[in-house]
Amino acid sequence: MSDQPHAILTASAMGEADSFAVSQGVSGQVLMRNAGEAAARTILRNWAPREAAVLCGPGNNGGDGWIIAQRLRDEGWPVRVFTLAQVSGLSGDAAWAAAGWGGPVHPLGDCRLSDHALIVDALFGAGLNRPLEGEAARLAQDSQGYDGVCVAVDTPSGLSGDRAAVQGVVFRTDLTVTFHRYKPAHLLSPGRALCGQVVLCGIGIPDGWSKQATPCATLNHPDLWRVPGARIDPDAHKHSRGRLCVLAGGRGATGAARLAARAGQIGGAGFVTVLSGQGALNEIASSSESLVARQYEADAPFGDVLEDHRASAAVMGPGAGIGPRLKAQVRSACGLKIPLVLDADALSVFEDAPDALFESLHADCVLTPHGGEFARLFPDLTETAHAGNKIERTREAARRCGAVVVFKGADTVIAAPDGEAWVNVHASARLATAGTGDVLAGLIGAFLAQGAPAHEAACAAVYVHGDAGRRLGPGGTADTVLAQLPQALDAVSQAQFRKAAVQRLNPHMV
Secondary structure, eight states: OOSOTTEEOOHHHHHHHHHHHHHTTOOHHHHHHHHHHHHHHHHHHHOOSOOEEEEEOSSHHHHHHHHHHHHHHHTTOOEEEEESSOGGGOOHHHHHHHHTOOSOEEEGGGOOGGGOSEEEEESOOTTOOSOOOHHHHHHHHHHTTOOSEEEEESSOTTBOTTTOOBOSOOOOOSEEEEESSBOHHHHSTTHHHHTOEEEEEOOOOOTTGGGTSOOSEEEOOGGGOOOTTSSOOTTOOTTTTOEEEEEOOSTTOOHHHHHHHHHHHHTTOSEEEEEEOGGGHHHHHTTOSSOEEEEOOTTSOHHHHHHHTTOSEEEEOTTOOOSHHHHHHHHHHHHHTSOEEEOTHHHHTTTTOHHHHHHHOOTTEEEOOOHHHHHHHOGGGSTTTOSSOHHHHHHHHHHHHTSEEEEOSTTEEEEOTTSOEEEEOOOOGGGOSTTHHHHHHHHHHHHHHTTOOHHHHHHHHHHHHHHHHHTOOTTOOHHHHHHHHHHHHHHHHHHHHHHHHHHHHOTTOO
């Protein structure tokens, strides 16, 4: 496998990877042939022969379509090709591919989707950044009510591969075949849902391409980090495994902090303390035999409180209550320079003064906003206010605030101040329930307390948290996410150790 197997490429970077391949002696025609044949093989694996229509555009995406059509025809499929451009007007590799088609050619305007059981959308690829027009738009609209199978080449036509944004009508797609590396639209919402099942195929781009084509982000994966604390030193004790402090809200509002603290325990922090005022101590202590609740002086600088408890890391925000005290506590805690997770109220409390927060943050801080909290801190980086995709907007947010930002969602993006970014899609919609974000904050805190760098702690926790979510059945809650965390931690760490064992036997394995 070529280098950077988890890289995510923009359309322009993919073009640079293609150019690199050509510079290494792999012709564009070979790349096109490999792409078309890979897509055809994917179709052949999934469906029996049936009436098929291949819709070919004027560029390289259409070139892939001509090769797909010929391969399906060779396998005995009844295939008709409809083209947006006159064959005589094609150029380059697309013209070469069209010359290899041995059947009749029909104008795109003659296509009626209902006459076919399978449609191959090879009109436009990931580089299209404008709405569909004319016959292409008509067919995309017709596809919304089409009851056959629709397979897209690279991305569904009408979907920007880079922005992952809907621009007018988009082909309804059951399966998307893409090449070499994922594009943002395959992972970011709403593109991810519009692509259907995504199959990634290699096309023979040799190693070294990433020196010329800079990835825009990396797909979050256990190959990139290790689960902190998965293997414990025989001489370890509770204090050596990290001390995590979690700030709690007042009486009747401690549930979120307790969820975070329980996640911190399960995540491996050796000693977890919930810090609260006098009125909530009994509420916290009576909720669990293993949670340690300690009172702190409300007027004391919170950095001093954390230092008194020898905190290795702290979680602040879940259920803390928005007010001037919390704002002062966050800034004081930042001054201690220990790793911090700032979530929920610890973010929203700075809506009126985000710069005051940014001035206090340091590189070991992790911010975990959902969409609403992100908008409060970065109003000019919302989807409606900024032209960039979620990767670009999260990267700018991390640069601006000088901390790791975990922008939560079905397509959680993690970005570091140096510009590195990761996209996590290993999760489940069942995590969309109250309290699961508190669990994530506590898990990040546990990994930080055990010494993981901020971006690795965030990436690992987001993935493991997502894995726990994938184990939920109907009726799952934050409590059941907690119950699934040990299994998720074990599954991920065991997979890592099995792969490490194989690599020791075969050091050339990627």
